[in-house]
Amino acid sequence: MSLKPINDILGILEQQAKWREDPFQLLIQSWAEIVGTVAAKHSRPLSMQRDVLRVATSSAAWAQNLTFSRQALLVKLNAKLSMSLVDMRFSTAGWQKSKEVSQPQPSFLPSEHPSYLGDIHNYSTVSKTTEQNANQAFESWSRIRQARSQGLPLCSQCQSPTPPGELQRWGVCALCSVKQSSNNI
Ligand SMILES: [Zn+2]
Numbered sequence: 001m002s003l004k005p006i007n008d009i010l011g012i013l014e015q016q017a018k019w020r021e022d023p024f025q026l027l028i029q030s031w032a033e034i035v036g037t038v039a040a041k042h043s044r045p046l047s048m049q050r051d052v053l054r055v056a057t058s059s060a061a062w063a064q065n066l067t068f069s070r071q072a073l074l075v076k077l078n079a080k081l082s083m084s085l086v087d088m089r090f091s092t093a094g095w096q097k098s099k100e101v102s103q104p105q106p107s108f109l110p111s112e113h114p115s116y117l118g119d120i121h122n123y124s125t126v127s128k129t130t131e132q133n134a135n136q137a138f139e140s141w142s143r144i145r146q147a148r149s150q151g152l153p154l155c156s157q158c159q160s161p162t163p164p165g166e167l168q169r170w171g172v173c174a175l176c177s178v179k180q181s182s183n184n185i
Contacts, residue, residue, distance in 0.1 A: 024048050026081055034076050039066060046094050051086040053077070056095040063090040114165035115174055 024045070032040035042058040043066060057063040066073070070088045077085055152161035155173035157180075162173035170177035 023081065023083065027053075027077070027083075030080060034073060034080065035066070043090070044095070048085070051084060053085050053088045054094075055088060055090045057090050057092055058095055060092055063092060066090045114169040115163050116165055117163050 024047070027048070028045055031043075031045055035043060039062070042062040044056050046054045046056050048054070055066065057066060066088075067090050070090070074085055074088060077083055153164055153167055154160065155162040155167070155176055157172045157176040160173060160175075166172075166174045166177070172180065
């Protein structure tokens with residue numbers, strides 16, 4: 001007996017275990033395969049109640065579109081996932097909500113940056129300089145730093161006012177930390 005049939009059997013058992021765990025999750029995973037990648041972008045299974053599958057769609061047109069092909073989709077779904085669904089209901093209700101849930105949260109906030117001073121206005125000023133050359137951008141950044149210097153702690157190296165976040169991160173200001181690391185090379 002070769003290993004392959006055993007692996008096949010294990011695969012089937014795994015699949016069945018998954019199915020018992022949560023048939024709805026399996027349905028969501030196979031959704032694009034069943035409706036096609038384009039339709040999958042505009043539809044999302046919401047819930048399964050009794051033998052009826054509720055699906056949210058991005059627009060009324062997509063709800064109509066998929067309603068027309070629901071018989072074919074039911075056959076595919078029942079065959080692929082060994083289910084016994086009898087109907088599918090498509091509606092735009094719940095689309096927005098389920099979309100929000102699936103969107104990943106931004107992992108980086110400006111306020112987490114060591115140079116952040118708590119003033120969004122300066123960020124737009126800095127970003128306007130990106131079209132100029134790097135030196136000009138650096139100069140205007142320095143000017144902004146100087147303009148905001150009141151009340152800031154001083155860098156122990158160059159005695160210039162420094163955002164507390166930079167001192168926390170590097171012990172010195174951002175400029176001195178760059179100088180230090182380039183001296184070390
Ligand atoms: Zn410094």
